[in-house]
Amino acid sequence: MGESSKTIKIAGGGIAGLTAAIQLKKSGLDPIIFEKESQIGGNRHGDYEGLENWIFDQSMNEFFGQSGFDFSQITSIPINRFRVHTSTSSSFMIHHHRPFFHMVKRGSGKTDLDTALYRQCRFAGVQFEMGNSAPNDCDIIATGTTKAAAYIRGINFDTSLSDQVHLLLGHEFAPKGYAYLIILDGKGTLATAYKKPGDNQVDPLQNSKDYFKEYGITISDGNPFGSRGSFSLPFGGLKYPYKIGEAGGFQDYLFGFGIRMSMASGGGAALSILGRHKEAKRVMKDLNRMRRLSFVNRMLYERLNDHQMAAFAKKLSEVSDPLTILSGAYSWNFKNIRRWITMKNRYEVRPT
Numbered sequence: 001m002g003e004s005s006k007t008i009k010i011a012g013g014g015i016a017g018l019t020a021a022i023q024l025k026k027s028g029l030d031p032i033i034f035e036k037e038s039q040i041g042g043n044r045h046g047d048y049e050g051l052e053n054w055i056f057d058q059s060m061n062e063f064f065g066q067s068g069f070d071f072s073q074i075t076s077i078p079i080n081r082f083r084v085h086t087s088t089s090s091s092f093m094i095h096h097h098r099p100f101f102h103m104v105k106r107g108s109g110k111t112d113l114d115t116a117l118y119r120q121c122r123f124a125g126v127q128f129e130m131g132n133s134a135p136n137d138c139d140i141i142a143t144g145t146t147k148a149a150a151y152i153r154g155i156n157f158d159t160s161l162s163d164q165v166h167l168l169l170g171h172e173f174a175p176k177g178y179a180y181l182i183i184l185d186g187k188g189t190l191a192t193a194y195k196k197p198g199d200n201q202v203d204p205l206q207n208s209k210d211y212f213k214e215y216g217i218t219i220s221d222g223n224p225f226g227s228r229g230s231f232s233l234p235f236g237g238l239k240y241p242y243k244i245g246e247a248g249g250f251q252d253y254l255f256g257f258g259i260r261m262s263m264a265s266g267g268g269a270a271l272s273i274l275g276r277h278k279e280a281k282r283v284m285k286d287l288n289r290m291r292r293l294s295f296v297n298r299m300l301y302e303r304l305n306d307h308q309m310a311a312f313a314k315k316l317s318e319v320s321d322p323l324t325i326l327s328g329a330y331s332w333n334f335k336n337i338r339r340w341i342t343m344k345n346r347y348e349v350r351p352t
């Protein structure tokens with residue numbers, strides 16, 4: 001490992017790499033992050049992303065604390081309500097007293113998540129080498145997406161509209177995925193996350209824009225962005241060199257909530273390097289269960305037609321605790337394990 005036994009080389013300064021680094025540093029090792037961009041967050045677009053509050057049990061404070069960060073130093077906006085739109089029926093407001101998400105901005109801006117984590121790493125004494133590709137002998141590989149399991153296209157814009165969050169479901173807006181519109185503090189993100197559309201070419205972003213225009217929200221100007229996300233099922237345990245975050249396929253296959261999975265996988269690698277193998281194994285076991293169930297949830301989601309999606313959204317809007325329904329889809333219980341056993345053979349690795 002590394003040049004001396006205490007130097008740990010990490011390729012990639014995204015969420016996963018930063019998390020591994022801060023934990024290693026706080027435990028007395030000397031991590032160095034090699035980031036090819038000139039700034040941390042430089043490959044992101046200033047778009048809003050959500051820290052979901054149903055896949056992991058811990059609160060944000062606990063989770064970030066366990067990951068080595070202070071959540072109170074991170075700018076985030078809790079979201080207790082959002083409106084779901086479907087192409088077949090009227091929209092439904094889903095709300096709860098606990099937040100569904102904490103929204104964060106991604107990028108190298110002053111209040112962006114990446115910048116906040118970077119600052120905390122610097123403060124802890126993590127070293128950085130920016131602007132060059134990582135060397136080949138890194139101990140931890142945290143270089144992000146390799147395969148494409150989903151595609152994301154979006155636009156960031158300024159607006160005078162009030163804060164609001166919308167989810168838009170339906171084949172024409174996001175084939176096998178979902179579109180979202182987030183407006184907070186005068187900044188907006190409209191994006192669609194979808195699996196590659198087939199022959200019947202739809203333009204999901206334009207359709208989503210048109211939908212919201214008709215709804216009364218016009219997005220005329222902005223900065224477009226595009227990206228992709230990768231997911232894979234676990235094929236083995238923690239192995240050297242450690243692949244974490246999306247480089248290791250740690251991603252929620254249902255809706256692409258990869259931030260917390262990336263952080264947890266970074267923590268798992270750090271524990272393993274620190275010789276805390278039992279704890280590392282437990283982290284990875286939990287993460288792998290989440291990955292498996294996210295695959296099951298995606299298989300179930302892809303079976304739904306637009307009417308069934310609308311019925312599900314209606315149900316979530318009517319129940320007293322929608323968050324518990326969402327968490328239930330990720331709990332490793334008898335029903336979900338049976339689903340996993342029935343569906344696991346449908347997994348295929350997609351080419352890049």
Ligand SMILES: Cc1cc2nc3c(=O)[nH]c(=O)nc-3n(C[C@H](O)[C@H](O)[C@H](O)COP(=O)(O)OP(=O)(O)OC[C@H]3O[C@@H](n4cnc5c(N)ncnc54)[C@H](O)[C@@H]3O)c2cc1C
Pocket residue numbers: 011012013014015016017034035036037041042043047048049050051052132133134142143144145152191227228229244245246247251256257258259260262
């Ligand atoms: C548009 C979009 C919206 C998303 N929305 C959400 C959301 O709402 N909620 C959520 O939880 N997740 C969301 N995700 C997923 C989440 O952002 C990712 O899962 C997470 O950021 C992955 O972190 P990572 O550290 O693995 O990779 P990344 O954040 O991609 O970091 C990888 C880093 O490695 C660097 N790098 C790459 N190659 C090299 C190299 N050879 N040498 C040195 N450095 C290198 C890159 O520049 C980058 O900084 C979204 C993703 C996208 C693209």
